Amino acid sequence: MTKSSLISAIAGKMELSRKEAEVAVNTVFETISGSLDRDDRVELRGFGSFGVKHRRSRDGRNPKTGDHVLVDAKRVLFFKAGKELRKRVDV
DSSP states (O other), X not given: OOHHHHHHHHHHHHTOOHHHHHHHHHHHHHHHHHXXXXXXXXXXXXXXXXXXXXXXXXXXXXXXXOOEEEEOOEEEEEEEEOHHHHHHHOO
């Protein structure tokens, strides 16, 4: 599903204009993004949770040349599916 099809589905189900549904979807996405940017965890009961993990710097290897390289520390986004979503997908 694309963002556009999500907007269309919400507009049809909630009897909203496409523009109103687009504002709602964008607001939800911006709110989730802002929370993750502040390192807050976002939990949507029955769906899943989003979070940010901090990875420390480490020694890596260039697979092409075999040279050792330093991999910088970084923040990585993760998603863990909720129990209800896992049940629906694992039919």
